[in-house]
Amino acid sequence: MTDDTDRGTWDPFPSSRLDQEQQAKMPSTRQTRSPTYKLAFDDDEFLTSAPMRAVRLQLELMKAENGLAEAGILSTIVLFGGARIPEPGKAAWAGRTPEQKARLEANSHYYDAARQFSRLASLHSAASHGGKEFVIVTGGGPGVMEAGNRGAADVGGVSVALNIVLPHEQAPNPYATPELCFRFHYFAVRKMHFLLRAKAMAIFPGGFGTLDEMFEALTLIQTKRMARIPVILFGKEFWNRVLNLEVLAEEGTIAPDDLKLIQFADTAEEGWDIIRAFYGF
Template sequence: MPATPRDPHGWDPFPSSRSEVEGAREASSPDAASPISAGQLAFDDPDFLTRAETRGLRLQLEWMKPELHLIEAGIRSTIVLFGGARIPEPGTEAWAARNESQKRNLEAASKYYDEARRFAQIASRHSANSSGGKEFVIATGGGPGVMEAGNRGAKDVGAVSIAFNISVPHEQEPNRYVTPELSFGFHYFAIRKMHFLQRAKAIAIFPGGFGTLDELFEALALIQTKKMQRIPVILFHREFWQRVLDIEALAELGTIAPGDLDLLTYAETAEDGWEAIRAFYDIA
């Protein structure tokens, strides 16, 4: 088999593993009921790749695949937008409501959908105009609710956006506003979180549930312990957050330093949130 150049930066004299897989499949007997697992190429053996013992390989692959795509797309930085999957678009039914009270509350919370969409429009417009869509790119979890609003806001202004989708029972499919070539699927929450924060220049957090809280505290812990550079962490709608979290109580007790309260910025509107980012990075 002749060597084929695959490396865009030079000559690669080795045949690709893909061509080897295709050749092995062509050479296999059509009468065989199934391939013999032990004799399969390791990287073409789903049974081997999904064993408990190969979890480390899957973790590495799950990090590497989106990373290579993002490098090839030239994405240099992101604004990560977190928020509740169950918050509906205004005028639509709250699909996740368990009773009438929840239905009313979730439908009233649809204002957060609109605010997230407007914030994504503002940030994406700046991204497109200042860097050709390579800096401050909106990244969400790719699901419904506030995540959908973020991807939708980017699409409204003709900008790209990223989805880091997770396989969970109610949010397995990315929303229809995600840029298809920047939509990534994950099994492992830990690797997904790495990708959320790896290029983040700001985190915009709208009201949500356990997942949103988890993502908030992951970022705060990394910034507090200096495992990550300080970036704006913006909580939208102070009333919601102060009802749900009493961060000041942690400072009063002494389990966090008083200065740790400054890691959070509150915003009421999309414009407030963008102004916090603009001021932090001295954007004209």
Template sequence: MTNTSTVPNRVFPQAKQDAETAKQGAATAQTADPAYKLAFQDTEFLLREDLRPIRFQLELLKPELLLEEAKIGSTLVFYGSARIPEPAQAAALLDAATDDRSRKIAERLVAKSHYYDVARELARLASECPRDVDGKRQFVICSGGGPSIMEAANRGAADVGAESVGLNIVLPHEQAPNEFVTPSLSFQFHYFALRKMHFLLRARAVAVFPGGFGTFDEMFELLTLIQTGKAKPMPVLLFGREFWERVVNFEALAEEGVISYKDLELFRFVETAEEAWAIIREFYDLAPCGSF
């Protein structure tokens, strides 16, 4: 009988080993030229235009592998404006207003500032879900990793000692992750498309707070995916009926025949964290404590 303990797991060196060995090679005209670099260590090569498909694959794989290793089974995604202040900072907006227009905008932002606390509370409720029978965490908080509503979501998870995900993106202006994202689950993207994909791959519920172009883009893409059957239905919760009905006339879209009246059932208007969490629990038939 063969003693399997003497059979090696592999016969070729790992890429990491060869990468270290390559650093120790002799310095010659050949080894100094970029052509001699190992392809996976050659940044200039990886950044070539014709390597875009490889970069797409890398941005798909890196978060996917790390989220799987972290046993993230599903997420509760938060969309919302990066400009809505938390209540404690809201007064400063009014103080900084210099004319009627800026004062009116500040007043509206102040009126929406309570959604920071609502997002934080919803994140707390979801983050208390225990692990499932496979040891995976469900409804892990996932945000864009930035300030305002995104910060509130990650902060709510941190309030109860739970990990949370942040999907940041490189922008022309400085964009640092908020301090409440779990460092090992804080990702940075170059491609918007891959970032948006990771928002939804594990999403089992989505909380949409008042927001601008980015929030609209993400929300309507999700609604389109569900409408067309590309994604299964899930709770899509729009916080602030007054805001949403003021900026989007959903009824008019149905009246014009460009969507069906049935499409108005793809989302629900909510106002409080408790109301939103109750809808998610009912949809998935969760026990009151959130256990499975």
């Protein structure tokens, strides 16, 4: 990350970093120890105060944007899915009922499908776009998110992780590219970054978070506040049990053509073929 001395143009003013260093050398007096004497950008108590929320929102938006821009990431494929879906044979069943255990075991094949889909996308990205287009981005956590970052790592590709602060700490999975691993306080800013460079969405079975992210994107596309991109739901049987969007069309609360915003795939290859057909490569 650059600072304000690295802009490449003449700047007659001292850097903020230099001001920080000078402040650390100030004699300790009642005045210099006062919180009011701290530089505003170097005052954690001030920056985390309630009146500064708007500034913190902007900082979160800009930090990830700067990092992605510096890495040259031009476009992404967003991979959503449940944190609780395990790698086959490696689930932790504490607190699960026998029925939940059976269902999660049955759904663990989606981990492998997400991993394979990420491999296909990352191979295309490296071969055709120098690893700068169609880059996999996930929420950075376990389960399907881990599978997405892992698939990119399998073939030597980069991938983005957009982690979120949660009450039960979510550590980034070990497969995300470290230089593209970000952490957010605000869900809203995180969701913006999921979509700002998105050229496709691959949505695997998940819970409330996955549904929230999916419906926000569909709403933006439906209302033409976002460009039309492929929105692919993996596991038609799963999604047909969870969603009955045809009812919305029958009741007139969405247009019948809105159902066409979603496509289904049951394998990684089917999902990737949808993206290939959409973009003509």
